[in-house]
Amino acid sequence: MSIQLTRRALLASATGAAGALLVHGSARAAETVPPIRIGLTSVVVRENLDFFSDWAAYLAARLERPVTFIQRRSYSEIMDLLKSGDVHFAWICGYPYARRRDPEFLELLAVPLWQGAPLYQSYIIASVGAAGIQTLADLHSGVFAYSDPDSNSGYLVPRDMLTREGMSPESLFRVSFFTWDHGETVQAVADGVADAGAVDSYVWEYVEATQPSLAGRTRVLARSDRFGFPPLVARRGIGNDLTRRMRGALLGMADDTAGRLLLDRLALDGFSVQPDSLYDSIRELAARSGRPA
């Protein structure tokens, strides 16, 4: 809710073309060239809105076109925008990317490098206050927080972990709910609204580094296998030139000071080009879980 307020304040102050995160960009951008629109989901930490205006300015300078970030609550909304062509690029979760589309309208743009690899995990975290929860089995009849039904680390992976432990995620919990944001999952578990939750390891580590008092009220109960890091994707048909230039701009961030500073703020090492097969493990997982792959 506080994010919402900050966002409004940001719009009201009209800090510039790249600062507008909401929907249709800014008037100034529309004057000349239509802006490049990039969709965001909760795979990245949304707390620092200034960061996205700085990043948009950085990318706009590299691409010589205005850049606008567009925020939506759920993955499916961003996927719809990608499908309809309302966004050119998007940073989405591995599972939405790995799913088979017919016709395919996505192309892998770049994969972030975190802690030296294009990989991340799912953490199952428990509230520090819920002392009775020591293993996954202790989650029985508790309250569990997922991030998004289309999330890999926030939904598919924890359910698979429970299933492999011999438990049924459908009946294990007294109640479960979606927070639609990995950061808020940490909040819900920390506040004790949920006894436990599943969270992107990158987000949890980021929160631990930036808000240790919040992360400190949670503890990691279990860690999953490693999966391909949530990728940046391009919509097919926007032109190879634009895709190539965008990829170049992203890959080049690690090589200049401004880019490095932005990467540091994201706690990432850089962006890389990876084969589509990086996400095969997610496809297997989805197939195993009975989800569309």
Place this chain on the structure above:
Amino acid sequence: MMRASLHPRSWSLMVKLPLTIGLIIGCVAMVIGIAIVKEQQAQGTAALEERTLTVARAVAAAAPEAALRNDYWTLHKVLATMTRRTATAGSAGAPVTTAMILDPGVRTLASLEPRVNPIALPAVLAEGTHAMAAAALDKGTATVRWLADESVVEGAVPVTLNGTTLAAVVVRLSAADLSAALWEATRIILGLTVLLAIAGSVAAAMISRRMVRPLKALAGGMDVIGRGGSHLIPESAVRDRDEIGRLVDRFNRMSAELAEARRKEQELAVNEKLVAVGRIAAGVAHEVNNPLAGMLNCLDTLRSRPGDQVLVERYLPVIEQGLHRIQGIVQGLLSELRDGRGTGGCATALGDPADLRDLLAADLRGRALRLDWDVEAAVAPILRRPSVQQAVTNLVKNAVAAMPDGGRVGVRAHARGDEAVIEVEDEGHGIAQEDVGRIFDPFYTTRNDGTGLGLWITWRLIDDLGGAIAVDSEPGVGTIVRLCLPLNQLMGDMDERMRV
């Protein structure tokens, strides 16, 4: 004595007035203060109840969609945001202690204390709270109530969508801020009360000082006047022209008039003295002149008939008698004026009252007179005093003179209380009523051979002893002269003299 001075009735006005006024002001300020605090409490209570419902309604207004979807996390965020103390809208810093959203089965949808009331479990509620939540869920009514210890106010409001009740919001607000504000107001009012009481007391002390200063001056002035002096209260002691000021004015006027009257009295006394001296002088002149005329006649006759032995034989005694008489007058006057004690009339003091009796009886012998002597032993010592003896002698002589045809003279002495009463009674012609007032004047006499000094001397003797003389007379029946003397004082003097 201490007790008497501690009693409030004996306190000074300068204490009583400030205390009373301070007390009255303090009481009035206290009553007003209590009324203000009570009013504030009522207003604060109503405002807090309103605020409780406002917070609950704000939550209820934001909750229906999420409640419909059982979106626990959104409900929690709505609840947490709306009830946050630093919230900018709606709840405006309301001191929310706890809040929750309950579903129609009174299970927790969201709670600020998820560990106390975990979501999706029947809510653990106090009985009253449960009743309020049930009223909101079943009847859609918004209610507010105070918890037993009045430190918390609780409100319950339904969450409705299109007329259907989906949930209930229960909010508790702490009254600690209200209590703190009331306590602060109470402290300010107490402080003001004390300050006002002190200010009132100080003002009253100043007023009473202005009042008491002239009163004290008045009391002091009255003391002076009571002792026979004269006193004027200075203008500086009285600045106000109020009742007390006018009283002081009157006092000063009275004091001045009194001083004037006293001065006139003194003038009058001097005049009277002069008159008395004149009267004495005239009396002496007259008394001396009478025999002188006779004697000058005798001398003229003798000179015109020198050698007439018969005339010499006849006139010389007359001249001698006249000279004796003048001598008697002059001696009596001298002795009286010289020592003022008048012992000259009776040259020798007799020791015993019995001797006095015998002497008086001897004077009476050979005449148709009788002396009745009745003296109590208790007062006999009084009759040893020369001045008393002379007074009695003078009175007996007057009694004898009043009875040329004989009769009885009574001398009685007895104690009456702390007085010695000596009575001399005769059966003579008595004293005319109009003359009674003058018989003690010097040279006043009704007898041809009297000097008019006897009773005057007697009066002075008795006056010197601190006694009094009363005359009881009826013309043709007789006269009683009564001497009243202070018995104890005279006896004491006697004892002292004996000891010396």
